[in-house]
Amino acid sequence: MVQILQGQAVALFAFDIGYEVSLERVRELLLSAPVPPLSRKKKTPDYLQYTRPPQLLNLGDAPVLVERPGQIQATVFDFGAVSLAYRWPMNALDLEKLPELSQQLYGLALEAHAREQLERLVQKIAPAVSRPELAELVEDYYLFVIEKLDAPLGSAQLLMEYRPALAQVLRFDTRPLSAEQQQDALEQHISYYESDLVVIDWNAAIIYDQDYWDTLNVLELLNVELLEARYIDAQLDRRIGDYEGLIQKRAEWPIPLRTPHRRAIEDLAELRIESSLLSERVDNALKLIGDLYLARVYSVGTRRFYLQEWESSISRKLDIVANLYQLLTDRVNTAQGQTLELVIIGLILAEIVLALAR
Numbered sequence: 356m357v358q359i360l361q362g363q364a365v366a367l368f369a370f371d372i373g374y375e376v377s378l379e380r381v382r383e384l385l386l387s388a389p390v391p392p393l394s395r396k397k398k399t400p401d402y403l404q405y406t407r408p409p410q411l412l413n414l415g416d417a418p419v420l421v422e423r424p425g426q427i428q429a430t431v432f433d434f435g436a437v438s439l440a441y442r443w444p445m446n447a448l449d450l451e452k453l454p455e456l457s458q459q460l461y462g463l464a465l466e467a468h469a470r471e472q473l474e475r476l477v478q479k480i481a482p483a484v485s486r487p488e489l490a491e492l493v494e495d496y497y498l499f500v501i502e503k504l505d506a507p508l509g510s511a512q513l514l515m516e517y518r519p520a521l522a523q524v525l526r527f528d529t530r531p532l533s534a535e536q537q538q539d540a541l542e543q544h545i546s547y548y549e550s551d552l553v554v555i556d557w558n559a560a561i562i563y564d565q566d567y568w569d570t571l572n573v574l575e576l577l578n579v580e581l582l583e584a585r586y587i588d589a590q591l592d593r594r595i596g597d598y599e600g601l602i603q604k605r606a607e608w609p610i611p612l613r614t615p616h617r618r619a620i621e622d623l624a625e626l627r628i629e630s631s632l633l634s635e636r637v638d639n640a641l642k643l644i645g646d647l648y649l650a651r652v653y654s655v656g657t658r659r660f661y662l663q664e665w666e667s668s669i670s671r672k673l674d675i676v677a678n679l680y681q682l683l684t685d686r687v688n689t690a691q692g693q694t695l696e697l698v699i700i701g702l703i704l705a706e707i708v709l710a711l712a713r
Contacts, residue, residue: 371436371489371582453524469493492582494582522540555656
């Protein structure tokens with residue numbers, strides 16, 4: 356029986372707290388430190404780093420998991436997102452018992468606890484947050500990091516001999532999974548050396564590596580990206596629903612010095628710009644370019660998180676916003692042109708009447 360000598364279980368919860376966060380102001384308000392730069396172990400070039408390193412803050416103790424005390428850490432991003440990480444050590448744990456631990460971790464239902472922690476944190480850093488608003492959406496993700504085993508196992512051997520158990524961990528299940536489910540859960544895996552392994556599923560990942568920090572950071576950022584994609588998509592849905600009804604209404608005749616739908620047109624333009632800017636800031640948070648290990652981890656995670664589908668949905672809805680903006684603008688321009696024509700006709704008639712009156 357192979358035993359985990361050193362490792363940790365991590366539960367991530369991503370939230371959106373506002374439009375933007377001043378990381379410099381966060382450092383002034385609370386004791387924090389920037390996320391460490393990416394390591395050079397896997398030949399990562401210096402320029403492949405965070406554009407603006409997020410700030411790390413310790414929030415205290417986490418609820419006990421299988422008699423193991425844990426810690427809570429917050430990562431604050433400048434684009435208005437916060438990721439809470441609950442961490443518990445996994446020491447002296449049989450590898451085949453890991454599915455039970457994963458099921459118990461998922462069963463803790465930590466979302467409400469995470470939101471309480473976040474609300475307290477937001478109160479403390481409120482002066483650093485531009486247009487603060489805690490969104491209802493939350494995105495969770497779970498990581499099981501195996502740093503050291505009591506017996507040396509290569510990545511291929513681990514994946515082959517403990518295939519059923521690893522799949523159960525990723526699906527938070529203790530019952531035997533079918534071969535089809537095992538294949539689906541373990542399909543996306545990456546190794547750099549023969550002694551390390553990363554298996555990425557849609558709601559959990561397993562990292563078998565002593566130098567795991569960079570991989571964990573990339574997966575944490577991907578979870579935040581997924582949250583922001585869902586947030587932008589929900590905002591676009593709501594605002595499109597608010598304004599598409601204006602298209603069905605009859606055009607109003609402009610009163611002098613008044614423009615119909617002016618507020619709606621301004622809101623649509625602002626929504627389009629802000630959604631595009633937020634998406635761009637999130638995408639540029641971490642620079643991973645080229646056929647490198649972390650870029651491959653990011654690429655596999657993007658597919659597993661269905662981020663491309665979310666981005667396609669956002670792109671289509673931004674096109675709808677652009678069309679609504681154009682339709683309302685055209686309608687206003689047409690109405691103003693017709694009004695101007697009527698005014699000119701009225702002036703001409705007035706001149707004719709005055710001429711005849713003389």
